[in-house]
Each structure stands twice: as C-alpha cells, then as structure tokens.
Amino acid sequence: MLDSLEKMLAKGVDNSLLRFGLGKGYLDLGEFARAAEHFQRCVELDPKYSAAWKLLGKAHQGQGDLPAARQAWEQGLEAARAHGDKQAEKEMTVFLKKLDRHP
Template identity: 60%
Template sequence: MNIDALEKMLAKGNDSAMLRFGLGKAYLDDKNIEAAIEHFKHCVAQDPDYSAAWKLLGKSHLQMDDKASAESAWQSGLEVAMRKGDKQTEKEITVFLKKLKK
C-alpha cells in the first residue's frame, strides 16, 4: 500500500498501531525519516509491545544521527522482544546495540 492510501486511512480516523507501523515503514523506505519517527512513536504509544516498531524507530533515529534516541528505542524494543519471546527481533536489536557501542 502506498503512503497516500495509508494517510487517507489515517485521515478517516482508522488510527491503529498497525497503520502507524505501516506509515512509519513506508516513510522510512521513502527516506522521509522525520515522518517515519513520528509514526513509529505513535505506534509504540498505542502498543508498547510492538517490538518491530521499536526496532525501526531506533533505525530511524540512527539515520538522523541521534545515537542516544536510537539506543533508547532499541533498549525498549529489546525488553519487549525478550518478554514476548520474539527471538528474531531480540537478535537483531542486540546486534544493532553492539554496533552502536563500537
């Protein structure tokens, strides 16, 4: 789905964590990092257990060269992934955090 279609859904009041994640991912892919961050933040505010959103929020912050915010998002995502048993996201975030600290 393209950004315009997702934005229309949001404008109609269909706000949800999944929609915000989709918008965040679409904007991230489109290199509109500020918009991606905004939507990922809304996503995790609506569903703090959305570990994939925390992961991409961290990646977005890193692309803006905001290492502290990236680390914070990834720490939150790591806690969620570990609690939920989301092993793949846990592994990915662990790698991101190790690279960040180098």
C-alpha cells in the first residue's frame, strides 16, 4: 500500500488524506522520522485534522522527541475541540498526562 501512495505523491498528488495514509503506514512500520514528516505536511495542509495531530505526536514520541510530541498534542487538542472531536480530545489529553507523569 505504501508503494502506491508514494507513487501518487511522486506524480504530484499531494493532499492531507494522502499524507495521513503515508504517515500511518510509516508509523505502523516504526519508521517514526518518515511518519512525522508526512504527518507534519498533513497538518500544514489541513490544520484541523485532529487525528493527524494525534499521530504526529506519536511519531515524535517514537523518536524520543517528547517536547515535539507535547507540542503536536497541544495543537491537536485545539483542533479537536474546535471540531467537537471528543475521542481525539480524550486520547491526546491522556497522552499529555502520561508525559507529565514521565517527563
């Protein structure tokens, strides 16, 4: 699946959904830096995409960059609240609380 998404990107297709798919694929493979790159582009294209903010934080966390993870989740909380995305809001609140307990 990643190959076909990468081919679409190479052909000039670039949108938040494509970037989310690429980010999720790389995150699932444990390729946190590549995942973060795609999620970052996703939220640049669509700053209201709360699920992308959530996974961007996970990608940063996977790289050990906890300040960047915190920043992504805080921005994601704003996006989730603005859209009434209660599930994403709950999850990111939990992630931030865990960071506070384990700085």
